[in-house]
Amino acid sequence: MRFWEFCRRNLKETYRDPLALGFLLGFPLLFMLLFGAIFSGDTTPNYPIGVIDNDGTPVSQAFVDEALAEVPVLEVSTYEDAASAMENLKLGNISAYIIIPHGFGEQISRSWQDEEANITLEITYDESDFMATGQIISTISAVTRSFAHIEVPITINTNPIHIETEITYIDFIAPGIIIFGLLIMIPTSARIIVHDKEKGFLSRLLTTPLRPVEFISGYSLCLVVIAIAQIIIFILVGWLLGMDIVGSVGLAFLIFFLTGLCSIGIGMVVASLSKSENQAEPLCWIFAMPLAILSGCWFSVEMLPSYLRNVAYAFPYAHAIDASKAVITRGVGMEVVSNDVLFLAGWTAVIFAIGVILFRRSMRS
């Protein structure tokens, strides 16, 4: 296996160079930790909640306007019906909503007169945000008891629902950061290949019977090992920072892997087109940076005007972010992301084909 021999050489060249190795593995680590630190700021939480007052008595109004509105961590907005509140909960505009049932005022009045009362509230919340909901429920319970002047716990009919779109911040940003990290495999791949080109090592090997396909597979296998190591670091650090993969880890890995492969292919094409590292590096960044911005590494593609969105979706990275987000935060399976995965795989195949053609062409000048 000639390509394997060549691949081993490439790996040794990489892992025996402390600087190169440090960059390849230390960079993703630092990158994830930095983003994690930025987005896990300990600001005082402020929970938006919704209220539907089905009772409509002066007592219930007082409960909403005075008791609930006074609580500093709650931000209360009122809704006409449960349906619109539910919609806002799903959109993530509110963390929970309370339905004040008919007869709530009457029961409170009884409680005020020291009569036996049956006070009920109905809270619907998003269970995926359990830190928030725990605090919301206990806060509402405390407020209601003090409002009703009772010491015994009131009955709160909780109604947890799991809303897939409601996600923590790290879950939301991690796929974008990981894809950005894998985008950087473009300059990394190009650099490793162009270095050999510039030093004449490629020419040296071109006087041996090594074939273009073997060159490509020897380089890409080495780069694939690097990409896998990076993906593992990304996922591990992400997990340590609180990212949980709701869906299949294997599927998430597959998406990241294909993304890495795609970057390797693009890097090889750039390497075939450039003569020196000084040429390849800027060429890669000119390609990688706008792609990172367009593809939604840092903010949602939905914010882009439609023509830019079309541009973004012509490249594999926006698909990779969509698909990995869906798997990580919503736990969807292959059937949902198959189009994105196919697009990624198609791109990878095409870019590798172009790489082989360009490499073959550059073999004899």
Add this chain to the structure above:
Amino acid sequence: MASPKVEPAKVSDGFAIQTLNLTKIFNSLVAVDSIELNIKKGELFALLGPNGAGKTTTINMLCCLLKPTGGTAKIMGYDVLKQPFKVKEIIGVSPQETIISEHLNCQENLNLIGRIHGLKARELRVRSQQLLETMGLSDRAKDQVRKFSGGMKRRLNIMMALIHSPEILFLDEPTLGLDPQARRAIWEYIIQLKGKKTILLTTHYMDEADFLADRIGIMDEGKIVALGTSTELKISILEKHTMIIYAWNLTQKVINEMRGRYEEVEVSDGTMMISDKQLDFKEIVDRLHTYGAIVRSAYIKEPTLEDVFLHVTGKELRE
């Protein structure tokens, strides 16, 4: 000067390397200008010329790195244009720049090239052990080569061309930038290979070509301007012989006598230089003694390849 032409289609068995009108033009610069070379099997052929003469470009076309603009070449009968991979299997190349994998050790560098050429593990071990011993690198076999000296790297560069026992060996400036001791060591190794391999060597050191080569092609501005053995080349330009004599008592009488007999006689500081078409060493020494001069030493000056180069191109062969 030019060797007899050989029909492109028929490969004469005796020739290992044949170029047919081989030409390379970069933009408008003619780097190699339709050269015709026929190098026999087992021959050590040197391309001698200044930097930029087109020697490396020629080698690069022969080892399938560069596509000729015109003409072609055959290596053991394989066309470099049509059967590049056949050619690559039977050649070994030691490039002008030292090109080795810096983070690999000596053995690993050899293994890489050996395995690419399909050498089996045992064969590879035996071959590399032999090479490491002859090249004096056995004790450094497991060291990463980035720590090597220039001479050691150079030796490894040549070893990498030899690990798979190629039939044809291209050595592009094998001793470039080495100190005299390291050069000598490499020369001795190349001498050992003579007759066993067909070697095409390029150099701009005339002593190297003189010492190593069976035949020399002098190259200038993309053309082979002179071709032959070292002696043939020197004789070809030899119109006059020159004798240098160190002697005491070189009186005016002696000088006048000699001037009467030989074409050119110059004297300065006890040294007499005699030039003529025919010179007889004994005759001159005897004659000087007869006239009373005391000869301390005398020799007939041999022309050098430098003289040949000057004669053929009108330029000095210098870097």
